[in-house]
Amino acid sequence: MDDPTRPTLLIVDDAPENLFVLSELLQPYYRVLAANNGERGLQVASSIPHPDLILLDVMMPGMNGYQVMQALQADPQSADIPVILLTALSSPREEERGLSLGAVDYITKPMTPAIVLARVRTQLLAKQARDWLKDQNAALEAEVARRMFENDLTQQVSIRALAHLAETRDPETGKHLARTQGYMALLADVLKEHPRFQPTLTPRFISLLTRSAPMHDIGKVGIPDHILNKPGKLTAPEWAIMQTHAKLGSDAIELAEQDIEKPLEFLTLAKEIAHWHHEKWDGTGYPDQLAGDAIPVAARLMAIADVFDALISVRVYKPAFSFEAAQALMAEQRGRHFDPDIADAFLGHFDAFVAIAMQHRDDPVTA
Missing domain, CATH: 1.10.3210.10 (Hypothetical protein af1432)
Structure with a gap:
C-alpha cells in the first residue's frame, strides 16, 4: 500500500524508457508520478497534493523543459517546487540556462543511479529544511500577531478603564x-x-x-x-x-x-x-x-x-x-x-x- 507520508516525485520525460528506468529506481523510496509531455507535467504539478520534487527532461517535443520551467515559476501553486533538469546536453551554457530559470540541480544523461538517488535525496532534504523554516516563520508571525492583538486589546481596555474612572x-x-x-x-x-x-x-x-x-x-x-x-x-x-x-x-x-x-x-x-x-x-x-x-x-x-x-x-x-x-x-x-x-x-x-x-x-x- 502506498505510504502517503513518503515524498512525492514527478518525472516529466517524453521517452518511455526513461520514465520506466527512473520510476523503477525511485519507487522503492518515494511516491512516483509520471508525465510524458510538458503540458501533462504542468497539470500534475498543479494538482493536490503537489509533488515535492520534479525531475524534468529538457529536450521534449511541444513544450521543452525550459518552457515548462517558466510555466512552473509563473504559477504560485508550483513556483516553490524544486526542479532537477535531466538532459543529454552537457555544455556549461545549457546548465547555466537551466539554473537561471530556477532549477535546483542539473543531471546529465546517461544517468548514474547512485548519483540520481543522492541528488534527489539532497534536494528533498533541502526542501524539508525550507518548508520547516517557512512553517516556523509562519508560526512565529502568527504568535507575534496574537501577542500584538492581545497587547492592543489590553491597551484599549486600560485606556477605557482610566477614562471610566474619571467618568464615575x-x-x-x-x-x-x-x-x-x-x-x-x-x-x-x-x-x-x-x-x-x-x-x-x-x-x-x-x-x-x-x-x-x-x-x-x-x-x-x-x-x-x-x-x-x-x-x-x-x-x-x-x-x-x-x-x-x-x-x-x-x-x-x-x-x-x-x-x-x-x-x-x-x-x-x-x-x-x-x-x-x-x-x-x-x-x-x-x-x-x-x-x-x-x-x-x-x-x-x-x-x-x-x-x-x-x-x-x-x-x-x-x-x-x-x-x-x-x-x-x-x-x-x-x-x-x-x-x-x-x-x-x-x-x-x-x-x-x-x-x-x-x-x-x-x-x-x-x-
Missing part, C-alpha cells in the same frame, strides 16, 4: 466616551483630505487619535465632588479649580510615561488632548490661552466633539439642548471657540454626528 466622578456623562470617540473618528475622516490637515491626519494618526480620545477628561478625578457635581453656577474660585482638570490630566499621563522606556505615540496625543481641549481658537480658552494653529490639531478636534456632546447631554447644571439648538450654538462659535475649517466639517456633516449621538444615547434615568 461625573456620572451624568453616561456614554460620553463612546460618543466623543465616534465624533473624533468622523471629524478626522472628513478632514483627512483637507489641505490644512492632510499632512497630519494620516491613517496611523487617526487610529492613535481615536484611541486617545477617551482620556480627555481623566483629570476630573482630581476635582472635588462639591465642584464637579454642583447643580448651580460655579463661583470664580470654584471655576478656577475646575479648570485645573486639564493640566491634572496631562500631568497624570506624563507621570505614567516616566515608567516606560520608550514614549508611546498615543500617550503623546492623549496628553495634548487632555491639556488643551478647552483652548479656544480666539485665545480665550484655558489653561494656556493658546490661539489658532498654536492649539494642537488633536485638541482642536476634541473641542468640537466635547462641546457638542456637552450641549446635547443632561448635566447637573443644565438640561439637554435639542440637536437644532446645539447646531446653532456651534455655528455661532465658528472662528471664536472653534477652528473655522473644523467647524465647517462638523456643520457640513451634522446629520452624521447626530447619528453617532443617537447610536450611543444615554439610557433613560429610572426612578
